[in-house]
Amino acid sequence: MNLTITDVRLTPILVADPPLLNTQGVHQPYTPRLIVEVVTADGITGVGETYGDAKYLELARPFAERLKGRQVSDLNGLFTVADRVAVDASRVENAVDVGGLRGVQTADKLRLSVVSGFEVACLDALGKALGLPVHALLGGKVRDAVEYSAYLFYKWAGHPEGVPAEKDDWGAAVDPAGVVEQARRFTERYGFTSFKLKGGVFPPDEEIAAIKALAEAFPGHPLRLDPNGAWSVETSVKVAEELGEVLEYLEDPALGTPAMAEVAERTGVPLATNMCVTTFAEIREAFTRGAVQVVLSDHHYWGGLRNTQQLAAVCRTFGVGVSMHSNTHLGISLAAMTHVAATVPDLHHACDSHYPWQSEDVLTERLTFEGGKVAVSDTPGLGVELDRARLAALHQRWLDDDGALRDRDDAAAMRIADPEWVTPAMPRW
Numbered sequence: 001m002n003l004t005i006t007d008v009r010l011t012p013i014l015v016a017d018p019p020l021l022n023t024q025g026v027h028q029p030y031t032p033r034l035i036v037e038v039v040t041a042d043g044i045t046g047v048g049e050t051y052g053d054a055k056y057l058e059l060a061r062p063f064a065e066r067l068k069g070r071q072v073s074d075l076n077g078l079f080t081v082a083d084r085v086a087v088d089a090s091r092v093e094n095a096v097d098v099g100g101l102r103g104v105q106t107a108d109k110l111r112l113s114v115v116s117g118f119e120v121a122c123l124d125a126l127g128k129a130l131g132l133p134v135h136a137l138l139g140g141k142v143r144d145a146v147e148y149s150a151y152l153f154y155k156w157a158g159h160p161e162g163v164p165a166e167k168d169d170w171g172a173a174v175d176p177a178g179v180v181e182q183a184r185r186f187t188e189r190y191g192f193t194s195f196k197l198k199g200g201v202f203p204p205d206e207e208i209a210a211i212k213a214l215a216e217a218f219p220g221h222p223l224r225l226d227p228n229g230a231w232s233v234e235t236s237v238k239v240a241e242e243l244g245e246v247l248e249y250l251e252d253p254a255l256g257t258p259a260m261a262e263v264a265e266r267t268g269v270p271l272a273t274n275m276c277v278t279t280f281a282e283i284r285e286a287f288t289r290g291a292v293q294v295v296l297s298d299h300h301y302w303g304g305l306r307n308t309q310q311l312a313a314v315c316r317t318f319g320v321g322v323s324m325h326s327n328t329h330l331g332i333s334l335a336a337m338t339h340v341a342a343t344v345p346d347l348h349h350a351c352d353s354h355y356p357w358q359s360e361d362v363l364t365e366r367l368t369f370e371g372g373k374v375a376v377s378d379t380p381g382l383g384v385e386l387d388r389a390r391l392a393a394l395h396q397r398w399l400d401d402d403g404a405l406r407d408r409d410d411a412a413a414m415r416i417a418d419p420e421w422v423t424p425a426m427p428r429w
Ligand SMILES: O=C([O-])C(=O)C[C@H](O)[C@@H](O)C(=O)[O-]
Pocket: 020, 021, 022, 098, 101, 102, 198, 226, 228, 274, 325, 326, 327, 328
């Protein structure tokens, strides 16, 4: 068996995305992703997926060049290779990721976001070569299916008039009734039993009303609300008082560890985060101050599946829960998330996934949710197969774009509907 990497292919693509609202603005009609392929001397191809914006592409290219001749089994070596790839200082000047939706932006976090796509591709290739599923390479699954939650968004029925976009059949959701209707569709289509609402879009009272409407429509089901840090401590405390009884947890109500610690102390409502703890360096302060009770890992920016397992171990040590965050992603990443989640013993919360919002994929067969769960594949590697024609078509869309969509910009998308829109100063309420 020859595990030497002889070729690496990087394919940036644009995938359709519905008009989902968040505190920064609205999703653009197409969003970038990067598909990574590593090919071994034996002709085995492994696939991975990560963010596709320019700042990731410009690291992925020199990184890929350095992989040829290395072994797909040398996963630790990926981090050494990444350390040698220079990050342009201007990329980390603003110090926040995606307008602030994913916490700090550091050179290391950028590197890790690239490493993760390659790590998954190497694990896929290694698993195929050895005849083992990725979860076996990670130590073995402790469950046969991984539970996901319905990721509810306020949304418009369609992207603004005249903007080239794919249509979706979810309809609008801009009030409590619309949110409950969307939740019903999620349960009908996928069987989800827990619900997360992306908040920070409307004044808190409207979002409180939406959660109360969900609690009434789905009594006893786990509910979460995530305004991406859009509230002050006082507002967060007020929302926690109103919703404490029905929430499984409140996600990133306020920005930063000190504010989160104060909300946690004053309310006792469990707080989850994918914003104030997004790197290992942020763990110590957040955990010792009791600022978060659940860390939402994201293998893309934590540096891959094995780093996610390490994060889970640190969380376990501190008695902090762990679950998973999600941004727009395709089936390769859902498969990767499912493999690693299957190996984490104390996963007590359903994971987030944007996948139901993605009508397009690069796989021959989409992954499916049964009863809100994705079955853990025992097929060698990730258990997915690339559809080359789809990949080429979505890459062509990326090639045809004039650059406007190659970097995610939710505020720019909002300005098309509302020319006066500026990224809101935080806290917004
Ligand atoms: O849980 C979260 O904070 C997210 O998923 C952040 C994302 O960027 C989400 O807000 C989105 O895609 O609009």
